[in-house]
Amino acid sequence: MEPAESSRSKEDSDVWAKLVPTDSTYPPIEIRSREAVICSEITSSSIEKHPWCEIKWNPDKDSAMIRNLSSNVIIIDGKVVGEETVNIISGSEITSGPDREDESQIGSHVVLDGSWKEGERCLSGVNNEAILQTFSSLKRSDEEIALLNTYASIKSNIVVGMHTSRKRPHSLSNDDSNEIALPCPQCGNELGGFRCNRTTTHLHCQGCGGMMPFRSDSVVPQKCLGCDRAFCGAYWAAQGVDAREFNMICHHETFKPVSERTISRIPELVHQNNQFERDITERCIQRTGKTLQAVISDWIIKFDNKELDRTNLQLNHVEMITPMTHLCNDCYNKLVDHLLYWFRVSLPSHLLPSDASNRDNCWYGHLCRTQQHNEEHARKRNHVCRPTRGNINM
Structure with a gap:
């Protein structure tokens, strides 16, 4: 093109x-x-x-x-x-x-x-x-x-060549033989009791690239509170639209409340993408006799009870986030990163593996950038700790 x-x-x-x-x-x-x-x-x-x-x-x-x-x-x-x-x-x-x-x-x-x-x-x-x-x-x-x-800042994820087909034809309802394909399922057809008109404002989903009508009366959020981006999974699920019938609709699992999410493995971004720290955290969880899901659930309760400092949580509107808040996958992973940080720094020393308890803390703590590209440094120093040099207020 x-x-x-x-x-x-x-x-x-x-x-x-x-x-x-x-x-x-x-x-x-x-x-x-x-x-x-x-x-x-x-x-x-x-x-x-x-x-x-x-x-x-x-x-x-x-x-x-x-x-x-x-x-x-x-x-x-x-x-x-x-x-x-x-x-x-x-x-x-x-x-x-x-x-x-x-x-x-x-x-x-x-x-x-x-x-x-x-x-x-x-x-x-x-x-x-x-x-x-x-x-x-x-x-x-x-x-x-x-x-x-x-x-000047282009925030839309629309790209040239975006595929907007659906598995069944979708067109404006009229008597003409010419059909016009539309990127929003509710443009031209009434679904869930709603149909778009020519004045309807639409939102671009940042997950699938499709479109959904902006609805002030929507019973579910249409934007992620953590990043303020639009995601359509919850909206189409609430409208009773089956994601399997459309190529440009997200599954409801991609955007749902924190309390309804499940997790079976530690996301890669946890501990600043430091695989050595992730491995230590995984072993620490095993020593507690709990699953990762159980540990996250425990710390979500602490988070909801305002027992944790939210300063370093890299999300928008951090004080408004609760277990009932809809988050996208990226923002949920950032929340998990935050919770596992506090899990590690609060862990009794006897639950730390011996190869982890004998390490000195890195001066720059969890803010260290060297750990992301220097494997020896990432392994040698503990980075799940507060910084003592640099911008220690972060």
Whole structure:
């Protein structure tokens, strides 16, 4: 699949906007003409370039207009767009619907800047101090600048060539013979008593890459409290949608409450990916006569009773996390890492293997970076301890 290309007139030489593909392997697409048609080779078996969308500059507004030119829907900021023309702003996320032949997707972010220079749009990041000093009203507030900075960070996991097929055809319900494949199961069909419309905002699942409608009335969370990312497993399970019928739906096991999770082996990220410390912790658990699941359950109770210092827990909203909190797999593993750290530092010395109890503590403790690439150091020193040098407040 080729990166999208824009058509432009010769008289328009200044870049007023650019499309930033969500796949970083493709370069940004600069838009110079006031009306640009974005094209792409959307089938792997053909060199033909197909029109995707038309973007038109609004010279008197801090925005642009986009019109869908493809035979499929496009998705703008989570909303399904057919043939109508809609407004976009800097930071808008544009995703093509899956192509009928290879069901690939194109994903891009729009980068516009609010600064003006003689009626022309400047690239994001270009700053004209002289104009801002002369016309102070054009200067953005700190809040607006912070917001624009967030637009430069692409957080979506949409990639070129994303597969959005389902095992049974999914299309808009109409009398036409042409079917349009949609990445959200509730777009076009009513499932679980709900059906999306053209104003429904959607969330991109960070697990499977599919989409689900944002529901303020959802009985289950749609975002992980530990990382604030969207995951669809709990939502589709609550809607009664069987994940086996769709390729772009997560299984409910990927996003569920801490208390409902089971664990049979220590995750690799535990103890800063130090395999020697993980081995020692595993042997310590065996010496207690308990299973890993039983140990984690015991320490979750201590965690819930506020008996543990949560300072080093690398999750968002740490004080809000309880056994009933929905966490994604990555965040749950980080919680397990935190619990096993406290298990180790609280363990009586007689339960430590002899080869572990005779080691000196590393000065940098669990924050040591050398342990991640130096096996001798990782084995020789104990790293499940507080740092005594460096940033000891971490």
